[in-house]
Amino acid sequence: MEERLYDLIFICRPDTPEADIDKVITTLETVATEKGGKIDSVNKWGRKRMAYRVQKLREGYYVYMVVRSSQGEVVKELERRLKVADPVMKYLTVRLDEELKRQDKLKRHRERRAARRPRKTVPAAPPMPGTEPQAAAPTA
Amino acid sequence: MAEENAPQQQSYGSSGGGGGPRSSGPGGGPGGRPGGPAKRGKRSFVRKKKVCRFCVDKADFIDYKKAEILAPFIQERGKILPRRMTGTCSRHQRWLTVAIKRAQNIALLPFAAEL
Numbered sequence: 001m002e003e004r005l006y007d008l009i010f011i012c013r014p015d016t017p018e019a020d021i022d023k024v025i026t027t028l029e030t031v032a033t034e035k036g037g038k039i040d041s042v043n044k045w046g047r048k049r050m051a052y053r054v055q056k057l058r059e060g061y062y063v064y065m066v067v068r069s070s071q072g073e074v075v076k077e078l079e080r081r082l083k084v085a086d087p088v089m090k091y092l093t094v095r096l097d098e099e100l101k102r103q104d105k106l107k108r109h110r111e112r113r114a115a116r117r118p119r120k121t122v123p124a125a126p127p128m129p130g131t132e133p134q135a136a137a138p139t140a
Numbered sequence: 141m142a143e144e145n146a147p148q149q150q151s152y153g154s155s156g157g158g159g160g161p162r163s164s165g166p167g168g169g170p171g172g173r174p175g176g177p178a179k180r181g182k183r184s185f186v187r188k189k190k191v192c193r194f195c196v197d198k199a200d201f202i203d204y205k206k207a208e209i210l211a212p213f214i215q216e217r218g219k220i221l222p223r224r225m226t227g228t229c230s231r232h233q234r235w236l237t238v239a240i241k242r243a244q245n246i247a248l249l250p251f252a253a254e255l
Contacts, residue, residue: 007205009246050247051207052254060247064205092246094204103200110198 037069190227204242
């Protein structure tokens with residue numbers, strides 16, 4: 001199975017100390033590596049106001065990470081861990097590789113079109129001088 | 141927002157002509173509308189053609205993590221704005237709805253406004 005890329009965001013309770021959040025992150029990292037995956041990056045967004053109340057709280061500590069794995073088991077286990085972790089209120093995993101693939105494809109497509117466009121506009125240019133003499137003829 | 145809504149309601153009513161007696165509301169700004177009716181009656185208003193914001197930016201991907209990009213496309217009550225309001229093209233609207241729904245799930249955007 002080819003490698004897949006996931007976005008993993010989780011929200012901790014805002015009152016959890018930084019050390020506990022780091023602990024959650026390190027456990028997730030070890031779990032991921034155990035199962036044959038890899039955590040590419042971890043980005044703490046910090047305390048943010050949430051769009052709606054979760055567990056009667058308005059704020060949450062957001063942590064964003066990118067997970068890379070070729071086994072579905074990795075995500076399953078990560079989500080299970082997040083579910084049982086006490087400070088975690090909410091989490092979301094999104095599979096991204098297919099969207100990135102699509103993004104790549106569109107980019108390449110556009111580049112190819114951009115490369116072709118100059119050739120296209122060159123034949124379009126000659127009619128322009130052609131119309132000018134016509135317009136000039138009645139006046140002459 | 142209000143500028144966009146008002147002209148759009150006109151386009152509903154004026155199915156045949158280029159703006160019948162219905163088009164008495166605030167018209168869009170000046171500027172030709174390609175493909176629109178050529179005749180300009182006394183009452184007709186010329187609407188500014190809306191363009192897809194993502195096409196202008198040549199977006200290949202709409203990031204659900206950037207709530208500030210998605211926020212203009214939801215109503216005050218949290219509904220996703222339809223294409224006819226925002227002028228988003230169909231492809232980008234499809235991506236946009238997915239992005240908005242993801243953002244809602246991680247509390248970056250509201251499902252419904254709180255009272």
